[in-house]
Amino acid sequence: MAGALLFSSPEDDPLAWSLALLALMPELEIRVSPDLGDPAEIEAALVWKAPAGELSRLSRLRLVISLAAGVDRLLEERALSPSIPIVRLGEAGMTETMNLYVLHAVLRHHSEIPAFERATRERRWDYRFPRRARESRVGVMGLGLLGGGAARCLAEQGFDVAGWSRSPKRIPGVSSFTGRDSLASFLARTDILVNLLPLTAATRGLLDRDLLYLLPRGARLVSCGRGETVVEADLLRALEEGQIAGATLDVFAEEPLPAEHPFWAMEGVLITPHCASAAIPEIAAKSVVENIRRLRAGKPLLHRVDRRRGY
Ligand code: NAP
Numbered sequence: 001m002a003g004a005l006l007f008s009s010p011e012d013d014p015l016a017w018s019l020a021l022l023a024l025m026p027e028l029e030i031r032v033s034p035d036l037g038d039p040a041e042i043e044a045a046l047v048w049k050a051p052a053g054e055l056s057r058l059s060r061l062r063l064v065i066s067l068a069a070g071v072d073r074l075l076e077e078r079a080l081s082p083s084i085p086i087v088r089l090g091e092a093g094m095t096e097t098m099n100l101y102v103l104h105a106v107l108r109h110h111s112e113i114p115a116f117e118r119a120t121r122e123r124r125w126d127y128r129f130p131r132r133a134r135e136s137r138v139g140v141m142g143l144g145l146l147g148g149g150a151a152r153c154l155a156e157q158g159f160d161v162a163g164w165s166r167s168p169k170r171i172p173g174v175s176s177f178t179g180r181d182s183l184a185s186f187l188a189r190t191d192i193l194v195n196l197l198p199l200t201a202a203t204r205g206l207l208d209r210d211l212l213y214l215l216p217r218g219a220r221l222v223s224c225g226r227g228e229t230v231v232e233a234d235l236l237r238a239l240e241e242g243q244i245a246g247a248t249l250d251v252f253a254e255e256p257l258p259a260e261h262p263f264w265a266m267e268g269v270l271i272t273p274h275c276a277s278a279a280i281p282e283i284a285a286k287s288v289v290e291n292i293r294r295l296r297a298g299k300p301l302l303h304r305v306d307r308r309r310g311y
């Protein structure tokens with residue numbers, strides 16, 4: 001007998017997801033956390049920030065589908081047997097909202113909007129000559145589904161765009177920098193750095209003081225991958241010292257960002273509450289249903305996460 005699907009996310013709408021999934025697979029039985037019913041009847045779990053220990057209660061779990069593009073939390077879940085495959089959703093409608101977020105953040109820095117906001121508060125007429133897009137060199141760290149999409153979108157707007165990833169990429173209008181050896185030259189040509197790296201052993205704490213000081217003085221940072229890829233104390237110092245002239249931060253080591261965190265009061269820092277992008281149920285349901293069908297038919301799964309790589 002086919003098992004049930006557990007839906008577990010404090011941030012996604014279970015009704016919207018259920019409707020989208022049932023439209024494609026009316027026979028699917030969906031359980032919504034925390035009402036698991038008999039946990040042994042659950043064969044697959046669709047999750048983001050599942051409560052601690054919940055997945056370990058599912059004794060017959062055969063598949064974990066991540067609602068998030070970033071799978072770092074799932075890979076850290078000790079109770080989850082490495083033999084259970086983890087898949088992502090694929091495009092899932094995430095690139096549109098991420099492109100908008102990154103485009104807005106980059107345009108805001110490029111057009112000196114924070115300076116105009118300050119001047120507005122101070123009733124100062126602070127004329128600055130308008131700058132063409134190609135005068136800003138944008139560097140995108142991580143050229144996967146989201147970083148690659150954002151880099152392409154920025155290039156289409158005329159920005160001078162480069163990207164950094166593990167393997168070389170061919171994206172129209174985007175220069176490709178690959179691996180550690182090219183990191184310094186990638187950073188040296190970057191006025192606005194967009195961080196869309198996944199959190200892995202190799203990227204944890206990568207954006208530290210040394211890296212931030214390889215950027216030209218006065219560079220800006222847009223960070224919307226994972227908070228732990230940035231050493232927050234080093235970023236604060238770089239902001240205080242003027243090495244980084246402004247930052248748009250969507251992700252943090254601790255979320256929600258604690259009220260006493262110095263970022264809140266830092267001049268030039270804009271904070272958004274980890275809302276750059278999310279999967280759209282009507283678009284993503286197709287990939288969930290396809291993977292459940294493949295699981296049941298013993299066929300290869302789509303968008304499978306490489307546990308050794310960490311993303
Ligand atoms: P992805 O498709 O897995 O792409 C990851 C990219 O990072 C790839 O280009 C990969 O290089 C590169 N990369 C990984 N490790 C690297 C390293 N050590 N050095 C250089 N490059 C490295 O991921 P995605 O879908 O684009 O998403 C990226 C991240 O965005 C997610 O992991 C998640 O944390 C975050 N995210 C945030 C939000 C939000 O709302 N703020 C929403 C969605 C996702 P290769 O291509 O060479 O493998």
Ligand code: GLV
Nearest residue numbers: 067068069070278
């Ligand atoms: C959100 O942060 C995601 O990884 O999808």
